Structure formats: C-alpha cells, structure tokens
Amino acid sequence: MSQQEDVLERLLRDSLEENAAFAPVADLTGAVVRRGRRIRTRRRVGATILAAAAVATGIVLGVTLPSGGPQGNDRIAIQPTTPPGPRLVHYPGDGVTVTGPADADQLHGTSQVFRAFVAGQVPKGTSCSSGGGSISVQAWSSAGFAKGAVNDCPGGYVAIWGTPHGTWRQLIGSQAVPTCKALNQWSVPSSIAGGTCEGPAGPQVYHQQ
C-alpha cells in the first residue's frame, strides 16, 4: 500500500469519526419495545384468525362439497370430525372413477399424495375393448386408509389401501368380503372397511376405530 493511500485512509478514518461524533438524542428503547409488542400481538391475532378460518372452512366443506367429477351432480359427503380425529371422505354410489391423473384431481377432500398414488395404480395394458382399466375410489380417511375398486379387464376386485410405513400401498385386494384377520392385521378402521368381515365361521360384525 503506497504512502498516498495511507493518507487517504487516515483522512477517511478521521472524517468518519468526526462525522459520527454526535450524541444521539433519541432514546429508541421504548419505541422499539412498543413496536415489537404490537407486531407480536398482530401476529398472534392473525394466527388465531387463520386457525379459526381453517376450522370454519373444514366445517363448511364437511357439510357438502360439489364433486364436479365424473359423477356429475352427485355430492360428496365429508363427515365433519372434531380435531384431532381423522377426516373421512365418502363418495356416493360407486365412487369417483379414475382413469388417469386428470381424474384423480376429482378426488376432492383427499391428499395430493393419495391422488398421485391412485393415478399410478390404474391398471394399464388391459384387454378391455374400451381401453385401459380404472379405479373407483369410494372412501378415504386422513388416518391413511382408503377403499375402492380396481376395475381391470377382465375382472376386478375391491381394494383397501393404507400407509402402514408412511407411503400408500394396497393392503387388501379381494373379490370377496375381506377377512377379519386381514382387517385386524392392518387395523383398518370400520369407517373404511365397513361393518362386516369374513370370520372363520362366516360373516361377522367388524368394528375398529
């Protein structure tokens, strides 16, 4: 560094020191704390309003929600549950039929992950004259269970899907009433599986929360 540069830097240092040599008159402490508290209160009120709005929206959705899907004017009944209980979505009739990702978007009230899973489960390369297979989703629970029908060609079966290890997979696939043993093994709630299962001695009442 040359001597000239040293002179400039010395003058710069002196200049800054001289210009900053003033006694600030304002005491910011009170203003800062007041403003901080105001923002904190606003944030909390905002968060409370958001939470209340979210609960209200959930209740409204729980009453009726137009499907707009392949079922035309059918309405989906979503049973309102009191948090933190799981949310349950039942599709009327045969359920919402999904043949691809576009149809999966009609599964109103379900999670995006589940919609993607269903779209990926649609049977491909079937011998149907009308094209590929389809999946009809009849019920879904935020607890991680769903029920529907896999319409393959030829044939098809009733499927119960679940997330035993965090990701969706088919737990049970059967053309008959599912066995009580299988339902109990996966702890499938009766709200999804229905109230009947096939026991060793024939059909029996099934109940699982």
Add this chain to the structure above:
Amino acid sequence: MTTTDQQEADQASEPRGEGEREFVDFVAGRQAALLRFAYLVTGHRQTAEDVVQTALVKTYLAWGRLCDRGALDAYVRRAIVNEHINLLRRPWKRRERSSEALSTPVPESGPEAAAPEDQLDRETKTVLFELVRELPPRQRAAVVLRYYEGFTEPQTAEVLGCSVGTVKSQTHRALQVLRGRMPEDLDPRGGRR
C-alpha cells in the same frame, strides 16, 4: 410449518420477563453506537433512527432464537445494512434527493481559523464524507465497518453476510472511487499538498 407451529415458534422467540429486561439493557447500552454506525451508513440522522429502530424490532422478535449473545451486535448491524438497502430499493426513495446539510460545517477563515494545513485536512475530510455518502450502500457499509468501526475483513464479512474476498473488492472499489472523485486541489496525492 402450520399456523400453530409458527405461533409457538414466535412465542418462544420473543422476549418475555427476564428476556425483555435483557433486551432493554442491550438496547440502552448499544443504541448510541448503533445510531452512529447507522448514520454513517445511511448519511441521514432521521433515516438512521428509522433503520436502527426497525433493526432492533427485528432483533426483539427474534430475541429467543439469538442464542449467541456475543454475536448480537453483528446481527443488528447486518439488519441495519439490509434495512437501509431495502429502503433504497423503494421507488419513492429512489426518486428522493438528499438535502441534509453537512453535519460538520467548515469554519470560516478568520483570526481564529485553523492553520492552513489543518484547514486543508478539514476540507478534505468534509469532502470525503460527502463522497462516502455517494457510494453504493454495500461499499459504504464496508468502508464504515473497516475504517470507522475498525473491523477486520473477516468481521466485516460476517456483518455484511458475504465472503472476505467480497469485502476486499468492495473496499478496494470504494477507495478507488474516493480517490478518483477527490477534487484535485484537495487530493492527498498532490494538488495543494
């Protein structure tokens, strides 16, 4: 993060009771130094108060998360620099022109006037400060931290949230600009010197 999680995080990070007293002590002890720093960075007293206040409010809201109390000063200074840059980005601020009078008036020549050498230094320093005020905000902050606060390059880099190399280049460019813009008769390299 859900609304509830965010709310809980906010509640956990803001000062309460003992924490608020600690924050108030910090502000009371440091605000003068922070205001001087902000004045040099912004070039305006009122703007300095505004940015310091905003930076301190951000610190208040984040108080619980700032575990390293030794790094508080650097945190607030960084907030001041960032707030000033944000302020300059606002459209109404970009159109605004500075009209603040020089804070250190140059004394008139007279019987009690300083010696010519001192007078020249005083003029040079006044002009230098005006030139510093015209530097881009990050260069200005680097110059203030290096030459007023006496921070090392790594310390300056920590406050500005950039690399040591960036600090070096910002400071170098700032000095180059200052040398280039100095009036010839006040230039420490020559002229009347």
